[in-house]
Amino acid sequence: MSYPTNEKNQAIPQSPAVSRQVKTRLPRYYRYLKELLDAGIYRISSGKLAKMMALTASQIRQDLNYFGCFGQQGYGYNVKYLFAQISEILGVNDKLTAVIIGVGNLGRAMAQSNIFLSRGINLVALFDKSPELIGKEISGRCIYDIDQLESYLAEHRVDVAVLTLTSTQAQAMAKRLESAGIRGIWNFTNVEIPKMKNVSVMNVYMGDSLMQLCFDIRQKALESDT
Amino acid sequence: MSYPTNEKNQAIPQSPAVSRQVKTRLPRYYRYLKELLDAGIYRISSGKLAKMMALTASQIRQDLNYFGCFGQQGYGYNVKYLFAQISEILGVNDKLTAVIIGVGNLGRAMAQSNIFLSRGINLVALFDKSPELIGKEISGRCIYDIDQLESYLAEHRVDVAVLTLTSTQAQAMAKRLESAGIRGIWNFTNVEIPKMKNVSVMNVYMGDSLMQLCFDIRQKALESDT
Numbered sequence: 001m002s003y004p005t006n007e008k009n010q011a012i013p014q015s016p017a018v019s020r021q022v023k024t025r026l027p028r029y030y031r032y033l034k035e036l037l038d039a040g041i042y043r044i045s046s047g048k049l050a051k052m053m054a055l056t057a058s059q060i061r062q063d064l065n066y067f068g069c070f071g072q073q074g075y076g077y078n079v080k081y082l083f084a085q086i087s088e089i090l091g092v093n094d095k096l097t098a099v100i101i102g103v104g105n106l107g108r109a110m111a112q113s114n115i116f117l118s119r120g121i122n123l124v125a126l127f128d129k130s131p132e133l134i135g136k137e138i139s140g141r142c143i144y145d146i147d148q149l150e151s152y153l154a155e156h157r158v159d160v161a162v163l164t165l166t167s168t169q170a171q172a173m174a175k176r177l178e179s180a181g182i183r184g185i186w187n188f189t190n191v192e193i194p195k196m197k198n199v200s201v202m203n204v205y206m207g208d209s210l211m212q213l214c215f216d217i218r219q220k221a222l223e224s225d226t
Numbered sequence: 227m228s229y230p231t232n233e234k235n236q237a238i239p240q241s242p243a244v245s246r247q248v249k250t251r252l253p254r255y256y257r258y259l260k261e262l263l264d265a266g267i268y269r270i271s272s273g274k275l276a277k278m279m280a281l282t283a284s285q286i287r288q289d290l291n292y293f294g295c296f297g298q299q300g301y302g303y304n305v306k307y308l309f310a311q312i313s314e315i316l317g318v319n320d321k322l323t324a325v326i327i328g329v330g331n332l333g334r335a336m337a338q339s340n341i342f343l344s345r346g347i348n349l350v351a352l353f354d355k356s357p358e359l360i361g362k363e364i365s366g367r368c369i370y371d372i373d374q375l376e377s378y379l380a381e382h383r384v385d386v387a388v389l390t391l392t393s394t395q396a397q398a399m400a401k402r403l404e405s406a407g408i409r410g411i412w413n414f415t416n417v418e419i420p421k422m423k424n425v426s427v428m429n430v431y432m433g434d435s436l437m438q439l440c441f442d443i444r445q446k447a448l449e450s451d452t
Contacts (some may be wrong), residue, residue: 106335207344211316
């Protein structure tokens with residue numbers, strides 16, 4: 001695996017101690033820089049980027065310095081270069097592959113979206129237990145019998161499993177995937193999959209953002225009451 | 227609107243200056259406390275709750291004190307009471323209503339899930355522009371013509387609009403909803419809806435958590451390389 005270097009050819013620090021906040025911001029940098037590139041903007045100051053992203057300029061400089069991405073005094077950041085760096089740090093160039101486990105509405109929505117492709121990930125297969133679905137295709141990917149999961153994973157390099165199956169099956173499925181050597185689980189089942197030694201886990205709780213929204217609505221009402 | 231009070235009948239501070247971190251943690255408290263209740267656990271120490279939630283006991287005490295939820299020295303927290311308090315703070319008892327705008331796979335998945343009901347929100351209608359969908363029902367909710375949006379919102383109290391329509395229509399739709407007096411937008415379109423004065427906005431970027439997962443996978447690989 002090649003190690004990214006900065007413009008001065010220094011290795012980019014890849015400390016596992018990256019703070020949770022910085023880690024959360026990286027995909028945001030990726031999104032904003034992509035937008036800038038798409039708009040044909042190739043230079044940006046930390047101040048302007050900060051304003052776009054509702055951060056402070058010093059926060060931006062700190063975050064990016066941390067990864068060895070230095071702006072040029074008076075010239076700002078080279079957007080194309082910075083985007084390439086952040087892409088590298090986020091593993092966009094690692095050609096990861098993914099499978100979807102559970103072809104309900106959410107699994108289907110994922111399979112039909114460009115959420116994987118636009119991040120350099122190749123969605124290779126889907127799995128379900130329903131006989132009506134097995135053997136069908138969605139966006140060119142075959143739906144396999146969940147009983148074939150282990151044999152499929154033994155024959156194909158799969159990095160990420162997307163869990164969009166029933167909550168009650170989440171824990172057992174995570175164990176199966178761990179045994180089969182999966183590297184990452186993107187979990188939408190609303191059941192928390194605990195940390196595993198060799199598997200990265202990202203639990204997504206869609207309901208949490210809904211509750212935050214309700215909280216905000218309530219706060220606005222209380223503010224306008226006072 | 228009744229104002230929540232703590233056991234000593236003091237008003238719970240509802241400062242708009244709640245930190246982003248605390249706000250993010252509130253829905254997690256809600257989830258964990260609900261799990262405890264479902265498991266028949268009615269007392270918990272801050273230490274145990276902290277362990278479950280991978281926080282520190284002092285963080286828990288700080289967060290909950292902030293909202294006027296005090297534990298009893300030596301007895302810990304009353305789970306039922308705490309759950310009721312957090313529910314109140316999050317507006318679960320406010321009987322909010324919601325509509326879904328855009329009945330693709332994601333909109334359909336939302337409509338068929340219990341994501342609204344389990345948080346006290348009543349999903350009342352769906353909207354789409356496709357003639358094949360208009361007039362149909364999903365889980366007992368009618369799909370209306372998007373052209374009827376304003377008249378529907380004028381006749382029914384709707385608090386939250388869920389945006390699951392095409393990205394290109396997101397901005398224009400947010401403006402329409404703002405004009406129609408919506409209170410909150412839960413946005414899944416991947417286009418950032420900027421803050422609005424009278425509307426709470428929660429932009430959800432599903433791809434961001436995927437990128438965080440890829441970053442974690444990469445970190446694990448780099449760690450095991452060294």
